[in-house]
Amino acid sequence: MTYPHLYQTIRLVSYTILTGGLLAYLVLYGRLHNWPVIGRGELRIISNKTVSRDMSVSDDAQICHIPHLDPFSPDVNKFIHVRKSYSCQKWNLITYQRDFKLIVNKTVISQHYRNFSKCSYQPYIKQVDSHNGIKLLREKFMNFTEFIKVTDEFCVAVCFDKNDKILTKEHHAFVIRNQTLVRVRNKARSVTQGETSAKKRPMDVAMIGLESTSAMNFIRHMNYTRNFLRKELAAVELEMYNKIAINTFPNVIPMMLGIPLQEMNDTQGFNDHYPFIWKDFKKAGYVTLMGQDGTSGAAFHYLRKGFRQAPVDYYMRPYIRELERTNNIGLCSGNRLVLQCIFDKLADFITTYHDVPKFTFTFISNPSHDNPNGLGVVDLPLMRTLSDLNTRGLLNNTLLLVFGDHGSRYGPIRRTSQGILEENLPVFYVSLPRWFREEHSDLYENLRGNRDKLTSNVDVYATLHDILELGKGHVTPRVTGKYGTSFLRNIRRGRTCASLQIPTNFCMCQSSNHSYPNTSKIAHDLSQRVVKEINTMLLNVSHLCVNLTLGTIRHVWRLRSQLKNETNDFSTKIYFVVQFTVLPSNADFEATVRYFKGEFSLIGDILRTNKYGGQSDCVLRHKNAIVLERYCYCRK
Structure with a gap:
């Protein structure tokens, strides 16, 4: 009569041992792989340590899948306003161009400029050593009252009244075969x-x-x-x-x-x-x-x-x-x-x-x-x-x-x-011309086959070099880019953002997997520490820029990889995207943060996602203005 109870006891002890062993294994595995405990303790972002390019995803047999997007999805459709035209203000301009002539519009003169006297043809070119300056070719200045034949690419027609007062200035451009x-x-x-x-x-x-x-x-x-x-x-x-x-x-x-x-x-x-x-x-x-x-x-x-x-x-x-x-x-x-x-x-x-x-x-x-x-x-x-x-x-x-x-x-x-x-x-x-699509049908089919493969800017350079070589009669390209592959060649489906020099925070072979409440501890801690990083970047110009404080937290997402046959990179490294505003500038920011081996690190730049024209003019002459202008809110 005691045997059934003995069997039950043995089964209970066995189940307890097995469950305890499994839990112990998971805890040990989590510690070995530094899983973050979300919501407990303080988050740490490595001070002044920004990982600018995280290229650690393995290239082994991976296929990037970018999420399907609907251009008119409900999330964005309410912000879309299509406008196809733009009306310019009507100006009563005196000159117009036809072929290689500048012509005085007699109708405009009779209706609006009865005291018209003459126009001056004033050609110009780019000024050397200046990206904005022009050089007037004064030796070519000529007056005209009806029309003038043009010999220069760019000119301004300055028209005067009988008292030599300027009536209009009009710029014209011509393409003159050299x-x-x-x-x-x-x-x-x-x-x-x-x-x-x-x-x-x-x-x-x-x-x-x-x-x-x-x-x-x-x-x-x-x-x-x-x-x-x-x-x-x-x-x-x-x-x-x-x-x-x-x-x-x-x-x-x-x-x-x-x-x-x-x-x-x-x-x-x-x-x-x-x-x-x-x-x-x-x-x-x-x-x-x-x-x-x-x-x-x-x-x-x-x-x-x-x-x-x-x-x-x-x-x-x-x-x-x-x-x-x-x-x-x-x-x-x-x-x-x-x-x-x-x-x-x-x-x-x-x-x-x-x-x-x-x-x-x-x-x-x-x-x-x-x-x-x-x-x-x-x-x-x-x-x-x-x-x-x-x-x-x-x-x-x-x-x-x-x-x-x-x-x-x-x-x-x-x-x-x-x-x-x-x-x-x-x-x-x-777009390729018809003759090319027919004579090089294999290259055209490569292009069509590449439409759903991961491509990027470096591939454009390789394509342009390919076109140069094909024009010289080289069907097999002799020159390619350091990183890219011509759109006309068969691009391997297993390429990754890392191989194309695309930083992780811009890589779309990943998408949001989990959204955290804006009021959660992780949302607050991540946002607060990113704000601290911004203020750290502004330390050297603190006499020009105010200290920023956290305003509103908009979103926090955890990312997941979109790579088939993905490696353990995303099981040992966890990526978050955080969006928030700061005060007093009301600037909107977005940052990608990586968790790895118990530490949180910024990945790439902290992005400014609203316009900042005028807010940071006080740092535009600074040697690091390209970065500072996104974050600075000038004191004056």
């Missing part, structure tokens, strides 16, 4: 190494960049251009194109140099000595153009000196700079959108040098830099420009790249969980 330049580039092309001339077919390159334009925002606001790219130009969208850095300059640099900014040895001075890709195109016999609006914040000029000499053959900066200084209201200069002026000159350049290989880089900033809803203003001007060029057969030999530098960095969409992903996933379309 036959000497054509002969020089033709000669350079004839001596390039390669196969027989019959196999050489250099392809034009047109890069059109759009400021703060994510793939999702392109869908929302650029529907006419998007439809034209896909239906008329058979463009391929790179759906997993991941930015490499925070803002425009460090995202353009890998495209042009093939390396991240950290390897550039950036002095924030003049940029002439760097081996930018357009120099390789020049050597290969190409004529080159560069045009950007928003000149104060242009890609190569924001808090930098730009270029001593014009970096390309047709450098639009002097003209655009003067447009922004004259009759300027909003996005307009006089009766014209500045962005339309850039597209017009791009089209003129492609037309004028239709029989010469061309490399062009244009970048539109002003409509979308501060407001993602401003992007729609670019849609029709860009679509019409591309459509006109295509109709005239001027894109029949062109590699066209339409891309964003990054997504929107400010505003209500950016503060959503989808907004974080969008900022890091800029738009990127690649």
